[in-house]
Amino acid sequence: MRWRIEILGLLLIVSVWTTPVAAEFATPGSDAAICNSLADYFLGAEDYPEAIRFHLEVLRLDPNSALAHYHLGFAYGMAGQTGRELQEYERAVALGLRIFDLWLNLGLARLGRGDFVGATAALQTASSLDDRPKVHFNLSIVYERRRMLREAEIEVDRALSQAPNDPDYLNMLAVVAGDRGNVAQARTIWREILSLHPQYAPAAANLRSLDDASSN
Secondary structure, three states, X not given: OOOOOOEEEEEOOEEEEEOOOOOOOXXXXXXXXXXXXXXXXXXXXXXXXHHHHHHHHHHHHOOOOHHHHHHHHHHHHHOOOXXXXXXXXXXXXXXXXXXXXXXXXXXXXXXXXXXXXXXXXXXXXXHHHOOOHHHHHHHHHHHHHOOOHHHHHXXXXXXXXXXXXXXXXXXXXXXXXXXXXXXXXXXXXXXXXXXXXXXXXXXXXXXXXXXXXXXX
16 A cells, blocks of 8 residues: 655755645855855746756856756756756766755655665765754655665654654654554554644545555
């Protein structure tokens, strides 16, 4: 049985809930995070065609700007050009850019394309750069997709240690329990989520899946 899971990503500097991955962009607070003020203005304004055009111009003048490759990849992703998004992230990595959100985005991009091994490596790197619960949660998703359930449980536990009532993290814990055949535990967790967050759709959907399976 496949359960409903929400994917949580940090794209550039704004955290968002995504299924599929989507994001907002806010102008970074440090000049070190700005590759070009005009190009990044259009990125912040969510004018992705113009952001792409201006970042391509930045890279024409400086092909080795790792940050510009990263920002261009983000703009491509938001414009639905996921192949180019991933290509630009890889170029930023090859040029030595080591910032948390690049590696998290790279992991999410690889996850979106079904490259679970590559997503694992990128998210593990993100985790080594910053111990945010988001990265542990996304690692748990990748491990669950790879049927590495013990590793998935460890990662979601790490996320829950920082945010014990987060419904997405609790939902993932229930998913892992369901995958392991512990349906009673999964049902208990989903009911607990709905008691805290009555409008949380994934828990309701997963409970319906359990009820449907039980009636068949």
